[in-house]
Amino acid sequence: MVSIxxxxxxxxxxxxxxxxxxxxxxVQIKRxxxxxxxxxxxxxxxxxxxxxxxxxxxxxxxxxxxxxxLQSTARENETLRIENDALRLSISQLQTKAAEAxxxxxxxxxxxxxxxxxxVGARVIGASAGTASRTIEIDRGERxxxxxxxxxxxxxxxxGKVIEAYRDSAQVLVLTDKDSGIxxxxxxxxxxxxxxxxxxxxxxxxYVPTDETVNVGEKxxxxxxDKIFPRDVPVGTVVEVKPGNPFKQIRVKPAAxxxxxxxxxxxxxxxxxxxxxxxxxxxxPGPNVPAGTPATAPPAAVKP
Amino acid sequence: MNDTFELRSGDTHxxxxxxxxxxxxxxTILALVLQAAFPVYLPKLxxxxxxxxxxxxxxxxxxxxSTGLLLGTTIGLLQDSLSGPTxxxxxxxxxxxxxxxxxxxxxxxxxxxxxxxxxxxTAGFFVLQQAVMVLTRRLLLAQPEPWFNTHLxxxxxxxxxxxxxxxxxxxxxxxxx
Numbered sequence: 001m002v003s004i005x006x007x008x009x010x011x012x013x014x015x016x017x018x019x020x021x022x023x024x025x026x027v028q029i030k031r032x033x034x035x036x037x038x039x040x041x042x043x044x045x046x047x048x049x050x051x052x053x054x055x056x057x058x059x060x061x062x063x064x065x066x067x068x069x070l071q072s073t074a075r076e077n078e079t080l081r082i083e084n085d086a087l088r089l090s091i092s093q094l095q096t097k098a099a100e101a102x103x104x105x106x107x108x109x110x111x112x113x114x115x116x117x118x119x120v121g122a123r124v125i126g127a128s129a130g131t132a133s134r135t136i137e138i139d140r141g142e143r144x145x146x147x148x149x150x151x152x153x154x155x156x157x158x159x160g161k162v163i164e165a166y167r168d169s170a171q172v173l174v175l176t177d178k179d180s181g182i183x184x185x186x187x188x189x190x191x192x193x194x195x196x197x198x199x200x201x202x203x204x205x206x207y208v209p210t211d212e213t214v215n216v217g218e219k220x221x222x223x224x225x226d227k228i229f230p231r232d233v234p235v236g237t238v239v240e241v242k243p244g245n246p247f248k249q250i251r252v253k254p255a256a257x258x259x260x261x262x263x264x265x266x267x268x269x270x271x272x273x274x275x276x277x278x279x280x281x282x283x284x285p286g287p288n289v290p291a292g293t294p295a296t297a298p299p300a301a302v303k304p
Numbered sequence: 305m306n307d308t309f310e311l312r313s314g315d316t317h318x319x320x321x322x323x324x325x326x327x328x329x330x331x332t333i334l335a336l337v338l339q340a341a342f343p344v345y346l347p348k349l350x351x352x353x354x355x356x357x358x359x360x361x362x363x364x365x366x367x368x369x370s371t372g373l374l375l376g377t378t379i380g381l382l383q384d385s386l387s388g389p390t391x392x393x394x395x396x397x398x399x400x401x402x403x404x405x406x407x408x409x410x411x412x413x414x415x416x417x418x419x420x421x422x423x424x425x426t427a428g429f430f431v432l433q434q435a436v437m438v439l440t441r442r443l444l445l446a447q448p449e450p451w452f453n454t455h456l457x458x459x460x461x462x463x464x465x466x467x468x469x470x471x472x473x474x475x476x477x478x479x480x481x
Contacts, residue, residue, distance in 0.1 A: 009370065010368075010369035010370045010373070010405070010409075011369075013369075013370050013373065013374075014369070014373050014401070014402075014405050017373060017374070017377050017401050018398060018401060018402075021377070021381075021393075021394040021397045021398045021401065022394070022398070022444065024393055024394045024397075025392055025393070025394040025395075025398075025440070025444050025445070026444070028392045028393060028394075029392070029445070038381065038385055038393060039385040039389070039393075041385070042381075042382050042385030042386055043385065043386065045333070045382075046333065046336055046337055046340065046382075046386060049333060049334075049337040050337055050340060050341070053337055053341055054341075057345060124344050125344075126337075126340035126341060126344065126386075127340055127341075127342070127343035127344050128340070128343065128386070128387040128388050128391070129336055129339040129340045129355070129382075129383045129386035129387050130339070130353070130355075130383055130386075130387045130391065130396060131350065131351070131353075132387055132390075132391045132395060132396070132437070133387045133388045133390045133391045135387065135388035135390070136343070136344070137340070163388060163389050163390070164388070164389055171388050171389070173388065173390065177388075177390060178390075179390045259343075259347045260347070261344070262344070
C-alpha cells in the first residue's frame with residue numbers, strides 16, 4: 001500500500017476543513033439558519049468568564065470609588081446618576097411630544113402624560129468578538145422576559161434591538177452595525193426614512209429624495225414604523241448632508257453614546273405608543289414613574 | 305519523553321515546542337473574553353485581534369500544519385459565534401484556518417523566534433486574514449467590502465507591535481525539555 005506523505009495529509013485536511021466551512025456558510029444562506037446550536041455552546045462557554053470579568057471590573061471600580069475616593073459622595077452620586085438618567089428619558093420623550101404638538105398647532109392643551117413603559121435594566125457584559133459586526137451582550141435574557149426584536153435604549157436615545165436571547169444573556173445589534181436599521185423621521189420636516197449603520201461611528205439616513213430639504217443639526221427620532229421601537233425615541237442629529245442621486249447622503253451622529261455603553265434598558269413591549277395611548281385613555285395621568293420601573297411587574301430595573 | 309524536539313531539514317534544526325496542559329485552551333478562552341471586553345471597557349483597543357495573534361503564535365510554535373489549521377478553525381468558529389448572528393459561522397473560521405495552516409507550515413521551515421520575524425509575520429497574517437475575509441464576503445456572501453484601507457494598515461501594524469511582547473509572554477507557557 002502506498003503511504004501518503006504527511007504534507008499531503010495536512011493539505012487534504014486543509015481542503016476538507018475549508019470545504020466543510022464553505023458548506024456551512026452555504027447552509028446558513030440557503031436555509032436562513034444561523035447555527036444557533038454552535039452559538040449557544042460558544043456563548044454558554046464564554047459568558048461565565050465575561051460575567052466574572054465584568055464583576056471584577058465593577059469591584060475594582062467600586063473599591064476605588066468608595067474607599068480611595070469620596071466614600072459617601074460616590075454612593076450618593078451613583079444613586080443620583082441613576083435617578084437622573086431615568087428622569088432624562090422621561091423629559092426627552094415629553095419634549096419631543098410637546099414639539100410635535102406646537103408644530104401642528106392643533107393641540108393647545110398638552111397634558112403631561114404618565115409614561116408607563118415596561119422595561120428591564122441590563123448591564124453590558126461584552127461585545128462582538130471582532131470588527132465584522134457591532135453587537136453587545138447584556139446580562140439579562142429569556143428568564144427576564146427578553147426576546148428577539150425588543151428595542152434597546154439608554155436615557156440618551158436608541159441603541160439597537162435584541163437579535164438573540166439566551167437563558168441569562170442576550171445579544172443586541174447596535175445601530176452602528178452595517179446590518180442594522182431603524183424606522184426614523186426628521187423632527188422638523190417629518191420626513192420618514194430608515195436610519196442604518198455603516199460599520200463606522202456615524203449612522204446614515206437612507207432614501208431621502210434629493211429634492212427634500214434637510215438641515216444640518218436637525219434632530220431625528222424613531223417613527224415607530226418598524227414596529228420595534230416606540231415613536232419619538234431620539235436617534236441622532238444630522239451632521240452632514242450631501243446631494244446624491246436619487247437619494248441624499250445624510251450622516252447622523254447617534255444620540256446614545258454607542259461606543260460607551262455600560263447600562264441599557266430593554267423595552268418589553270414592541271408597540272408602546274399604542275399601549276401608552278390606550279393607557280392614557282383609560283386612566284388619569286399620575287405622577288411620573290421613573291424609567292426603569294416596570295409597569296407589568298418585570299424584574300428590577302438594574303441588576304445589582 | 306521529550307517535550308521539545310527538533311525538526312531536521314538539511315542543516316537546519318527547528319525546535320517544536322509543547323505547552324503545559326490546558327494552556328492552549330485557557331489562553332484561547334482568555335483571548336476571546338478580552339476581545340469581547342475591549343469594545344466595552346477599552347474601545348480604543350478594538351482594532352486588536354487577539355484570537356488571530358493566538359492562532360499565529362501556537363501555529364508558529366507547534367509547527368504542525370494539521371493541528372495549526374484545526375486550532376485556527378476552532379478559534380475562528382468561536383469568534384464567529386461570539387460576533388452575533390450577523391456574522392455567519394465560517395467567516396472568521398475560514399480565514400483563521402488558512403492562517404493556522406500557513407503559520408504552522410512556515411514555522412516548520414523557518415526560525416520564527418526572532419522578534420523581527422514575529423513582527424513581520426503577524427503583519428502579513430493580519431493582511432492575509434483580511435484578504436480571505438473580504439474574498440469570502442464577496443464570493444460566497446455577495447457582500448461588497450473594501451479590500452484594504454488606512455485603518456486596516458494601522459491595525460496590522462499595531463497588532464504586529466503587540467505580538468512581540470505577547471509572544472514573549474506566551475513563551476513562558478512552554479515546557480522546557
